[in-house]
Amino acid sequence: MYRAVKSNPLKRIATQSKRFVCSKYFPEEPIVPTILSSHIPGPVSTKLNNELGEVYSNSATYFVADYFCSIGNYISDADGNKLLDVYCQISSIPLGYNNPELIKAAQSEEMISAIVNRPALACFPSTNYKQILEDGILAAAPAGLDKVWTGLSGSDANEMAYKAAFMYAHSKKRGENGFTAEELKSVMENKTPGASDMVILSFNKAFHGRLFGSLSTTRSKEIHKLDIPAFPWPKTPFPQLKYPLNEYEAENKAEEDRCLQELESTIKNSSKKIAALIVEPVQAEGGDNHATPYFFQGVRDLTKKHDIIFIVDEVQTGVGASGKFWAHEHWNLTSPPDIVTFSKKFQAAGFYFGNPDLQPKQPYRQFNTWCGDPSKAILAKAIYQEIVKSDLVNHTAQVGDYLYAQLKALLGKFPDKVSNLRGENYGTFIAWDCATLEIRNQVLLSCRAKGVNIGGCGDASIRLRPTLLFEKRHADILLSVLEDVHKAL
Amino acid sequence: MYRAVKSNPLKRIATQSKRFVCSKYFPEEPIVPTILSSHIPGPVSTKLNNELGEVYSNSATYFVADYFCSIGNYISDADGNKLLDVYCQISSIPLGYNNPELIKAAQSEEMISAIVNRPALACFPSTNYKQILEDGILAAAPAGLDKVWTGLSGSDANEMAYKAAFMYAHSKKRGENGFTAEELKSVMENKTPGASDMVILSFNKAFHGRLFGSLSTTRSKEIHKLDIPAFPWPKTPFPQLKYPLNEYEAENKAEEDRCLQELESTIKNSSKKIAALIVEPVQAEGGDNHATPYFFQGVRDLTKKHDIIFIVDEVQTGVGASGKFWAHEHWNLTSPPDIVTFSKKFQAAGFYFGNPDLQPKQPYRQFNTWCGDPSKAILAKAIYQEIVKSDLVNHTAQVGDYLYAQLKALLGKFPDKVSNLRGENYGTFIAWDCATLEIRNQVLLSCRAKGVNIGGCGDASIRLRPTLLFEKRHADILLSVLEDVHKAL
Incomplete structure (x- = not known):
């Protein structure tokens, strides 16, 4: 002792x-x-x-x-x-x-079953999976986003969101047409047009994970990226605000306007279609860099205007620490993000979305063996319920x-x-x-x-x-x- | 009832x-x-x-x-x-x-602690993590591979193995020199030389996962890959054997020789350095395609000859189903693979390796928040021990x-x-x-x-x-x- x-x-x-x-x-x-x-x-x-x-x-x-x-x-x-x-x-x-509430959840029959009988959720979902989601992950869903796709980590969640955005953008472009013979052939060679040449846009100093796709959007530190292949995806500046905020209001507004202009210019000058833009409410790993609701509303407006999926990465900011359940609630957006990703404090990981077209119609496209983990969803439920109760x-x-x-x-x-x-x-x-x-x-x-x-x-x-x-x-x-x-x- | x-x-x-x-x-x-x-x-x-x-x-x-x-x-x-x-x-x-043995493991204090106190293993490893590994995942390690790095899924395990191979190959090329100013600058733009232009070589019909890097090595079906960006990584043919094997010995040997020649030709003609080659002992998702020990010994020899990290993807074949604990034990290789990846039936995921240089010396290169999950390592331990006991x-x-x-x-x-x-x-x-x-x-x-x-x-x-x-x-x-x-x- x-x-x-x-x-x-x-x-x-x-x-x-x-x-x-x-x-x-x-x-x-x-x-x-x-x-x-x-x-x-x-x-x-x-x-x-x-x-x-x-x-x-x-x-x-x-x-x-x-x-x-x-x-x-x-x-x-x-x-x-x-x-x-x-x-x-x-x-x-x-x-x-x-935490005694989490210990209770860990000892529950539901948890024990989830641990010893881990399902391939997309093929053999459990009778109780929807209820587990509804009592936890979905009960906590950001306004306007009533669907979820589950994964294993923040990086995984972001990559699934990117895949959703790519498949959505290509489906939209393709319309009623099916895949072409050229697409079917070229994709097996990792070549366009079957493999996408669209891009994900992220911000300077962003951190979105370390898998190969997410790492291509991460711009935090060299050591995170050196010697790893990266997709030729673009970045755009994130505001560098001066503190205390009340002393630099005009300068900070000018800085955010500059970044919004640069963003629009990046979008307009991109030779490749930007399928999605991803942003953290606070760039945590990159230095806890904040921006104002004005900036984020501007980003949202530009993504709407240019038909770009707007992904908010709440892996670190989500689940209460910001004084809101989701940090992007601070922004009072005029329309919700298209996708919000989560992990870390929720233990479970995944992405929320509202538009059903962000989930491809054909099976086995947004897919993997486990497609999440009910044991983590049960933890997320206990976490959510304790947050509400207390x-x-x-x-x-x-x-x-x-x-x-x-x-x-x-x-x-x-x-x-x-x-x-x-x-x-x-x-x-x-x-x-x-x-x-x-x-x-x-x-x-x-x-x-x-x-x-x-x-x-x-x-x-x-x-x-x-x-x-x-x-x-x-x-x-x-x-x-x-x-x-x-x-x- | x-x-x-x-x-x-x-x-x-x-x-x-x-x-x-x-x-x-x-x-x-x-x-x-x-x-x-x-x-x-x-x-x-x-x-x-x-x-x-x-x-x-x-x-x-x-x-x-x-x-x-x-x-x-x-x-x-x-x-x-x-x-x-x-x-x-x-x-x-x-x-x-x-399974009652897994239920026991799920109810153990060790498991409950692992579930409610999920650590960031690379920063705050638990006092018992090494023991959990040694009693399970490491006790089951393939001959010659005495170290492990843990992750969350098969796809994640393969991507971490690719990262290990890229960092290893670049470190070897770099020798005693540090990162250059050009590398440090270019990598933040997702450009070479900081971002690698090396490649991973995989086989036609292979399946190695669905994250962006692993999907670039997956060649199973078009629907798995369509509309997703891919790295321009090469593939090489996998033998198509005729059955019954004893009736087609000569033809199958010729087919395997052809594939080995094609492999060497792919290696020699690659304009980019091949950091690693990955192969499944049986191409499961791609159609349960087998090859003989002769072929795999040939692949091993070519990777040795050309200084390519040899990764065996045992995500589906591993953990006993093949009649060996690891399917590559069927091959009687003259030297072990450099890396063996695992997941699925082990519940835990990760990669085994022997050469300590496959783990970068600098911190925060092979890294993420969780770096595995002790709750899954505890399950793997129970699984391994039951496999041995029975x-x-x-x-x-x-x-x-x-x-x-x-x-x-x-x-x-x-x-x-x-x-x-x-x-x-x-x-x-x-x-x-x-x-x-x-x-x-x-x-x-x-x-x-x-x-x-x-x-x-x-x-x-x-x-x-x-x-x-x-x-x-x-x-x-x-x-x-x-x-x-x-x-x-």
């Missing part, structure tokens, strides 16, 4: 303030982080990671985690350290570790507002170290820039040493991705550690 | 023979199929499928399945029909429905030999309807050709109506893909139904 350690710099927090009571959602959660080892990763973690490296790549390991001992917002590592986790498995843990989207919006305001005051004390705090009114989906990559990496390491597990993104940014059960008391711990760390920089 | 029906044509079987005792592995399994509805899909299945179609594509549905009532080798549908299943979710159910590879080899011999005698009676029985000494991985597509489809439908769920492949082939717990008694039911169906054709 984990003992409190006298050297723990957070112990004083626990005794300083009345705020540090137990978590509302996890009575057995630690009051504060506990750091037992002199470094993180500690000796046990390091030993286990070295052993793992004999059979499985370990080059990106932060530390080896003990998930049996993790609880709520706290992740335990192999050395018994208990860290407040505001990175949450790269933004993919919605309701904390060992009103976690509003909760996260409120905690996010508190955290943002406190961060603004705190980080304002270190203007030579940090800048560009962003994510106001955006739940806990908050980020800022460090002056240099070295400072960013030092902050991440120092936070971890003081018991807060936190992640970076972009060139020198820090992103917060806590659970939806993150409370003010957790925010205060984070703020306290950040203050200590920045003072010591 | 399901009642026996007098009109069931299989009822006589149950009373005719002493062979029809209970299943050795599933005492509660039905003795024979039970067909309650006048058609399959029956009215309940049709209703549920129509309802599902309102929100999820249903164009490829055979019938809606009731997995709670399925057991062992029998799949129940929504109308209470119980069919002997020799298709098994497109070859992905290893140990039958509701000696199911040998069991399947023996049942397969019996089934093959009986099929040879049976199908020999209908030479104008069926031909090219294949899969001798290849476990239950057996297939044959029907004279026409219409006959093939009629056989599949008639078998289903008589209580056997069976699948097709290729242009007009039928493939058998039963569980590893398929016994002689199940083979006899299958044979009896096939005889009835062919007599009535």
Whole structure:
């Protein structure tokens, strides 16, 4: 069991303030982080990671985690350290570790059947699959999108969405005609016209995954793309806003107008038909880059005008963290996106759509062995129901507002170290820039040493991705550690 | 509950023979199929499928399945029909429905933790992940391949293998040099030299998945590829053997030599470096096309000679059905493949490799959020351990030999309807050709109506893909139904 350690710099927090009571959602959660080892990763973690490296790549390991001992917002590592986790498995843990509602779902007969009898859903769907979807994934569907196609990951979801867009655009062009003999012959040679020469348009700094099609739309970092073949698909600039937003309104509007003009110019000058455009509500991996509803409405309008499928990638932004269930709800679009993709915090993955023509009429076109995974859809159902029952989207919006305001005051004390705090009114989906990559990496390491597990993104940014059960008391711990760390920089 | 029906044509079987005792592995399994509805899909299945179609594509549905009532080798549908299943979710159910050993694994604490605390394995691996791998996936590793990288599906596994091959080939070419400025700049534009212009070579009629990279190596059917962009990657002919093999030895050897020559010629004439060649031990989706160990040794030799990574796609052939744990064990290669990919019956997915240089040294190159799924690795462990404990590879080899011999005698009676029985000494991985597509489809439908769920492949082939717990008694039911169906054709 984990003992409190006298050297723990957070112990004083626990005794300083009345705020540090137990978590509302996890009575057995630690009051504060506990750091037992002199470094993180500690000796046990390091030993286990070295052993793992004999059979499985370990080059990106932060530390080896003990998930049996993790609880709520706290992740335990192999050395018994208990860290407040505001990175949450790269933004993919919605309701904390060992959430009792998810354990119930995992123990249910429905789950056990789904695990041991994994179906090929498109050939032998289960009697209960529609109900599982309707009680979870579809109950959460964005307005205007009442159908879903399920897959296995965010990257997979985006690629299926691209396939849907390509097949849709070609079907529209083909009209009542069937496939030509030339199409049927050329496609087996990977050549046009059977293979499409249409393209997907994405934004500079976007991240949409790492499979070959999705990686061709990813523009985050060189290391993600080097040495891998890519489709000759175009990109267009994403606005680079200045902060604080209220001080740069005119400049930011001009920047967004410039990007909209560039977008239209890219569309008009493309020698190939653009089947779809994909955009993240916040470019997370690429640096937590935001744009305003005005910009996104403009993008939506241009895709409508030029007959381009508009795909919103909500893999990281979706499922509550932004203070809305779907981040694109912040935009108040005049017409919904054509496709919204999801994964990560929903555990299940796939894409929502409204127009039935986005699913090809012929069988075996949008197809694979499993076409999703009912065990993940059951988890998504439990996650959705808990979010609704405990009103976690509003909760996260409120905690996010508190955290943002406190961060603004705190980080304002270190203007030579940090800048560009962003994510106001955006739940806990908050980020800022460090002056240099070295400072960013030092902050991440120092936070971890003081018991807060936190992640970076972009060139020198820090992103917060806590659970939806993150409370003010957790925010205060984070703020306290950040203050200590920045003072010591 | 399901009642026996007098009109069931299989009822006589149950009373005719002493062979029809209970299943050795599933005492509660039905003795024979039970067909309650006048058609399959029956009215309940049709209703549920129509309802599902309102929100999820249903164009490829055979019938809606009731997995709670399925057991062992029998799949129940929504109308209470119980069919002997020799298709098994497109070859992905290893140990039958509701297998008690898998239920135990699904109920374990290890599983529950894996489900509710899904980690980002490459950043925060769990303390027990190495042990889970070593007790399952790695214990089953092909000879010479002692490392693994995990993913989510067969298609994903193949794409990760391609990425490994591309990064390996470029690293080798680059030597001690780092990335050039031109590479770093061009890759963000999806252009060479940063984006690779190397290629993956695959065989005519191959199936390696449906994501954008894997689909570029898939050459099974036009409908799988139409309207989707493809990389300009080459293909080379796969032998078309004549059956029975012992009558066409010389001709088949000549055909394999021709394909080996074509392969070498394709390699020599490729204007682009071939980073990897991928091959299935049996081209399943493409028609259950076999080749001999002589051919595969020749392919292995050519890849060695020309410095091409040799990837064996065991997504469908792996995990016991061929009468070996891995089908490529039939080849007695003089050196192991560089990479072997797996999925389907293992539930987990990924690729095995031996050379550590097939995993890039830099972090975040072979990477994604989840990098696998411990819940599936735990299932793979349970599957592997049950296969070993019950000696199911040998069991399947023996049942397969019996089934093959009986099929040879049976199908020999209908030479104008069926031909090219294949899969001798290849476990239950057996297939044959029907004279026409219409006959093939009629056989599949008639078998289903008589209580056997069976699948097709290729242009007009039928493939058998039963569980590893398929016994002689199940083979006899299958044979009896096939005889009835062919007599009535």
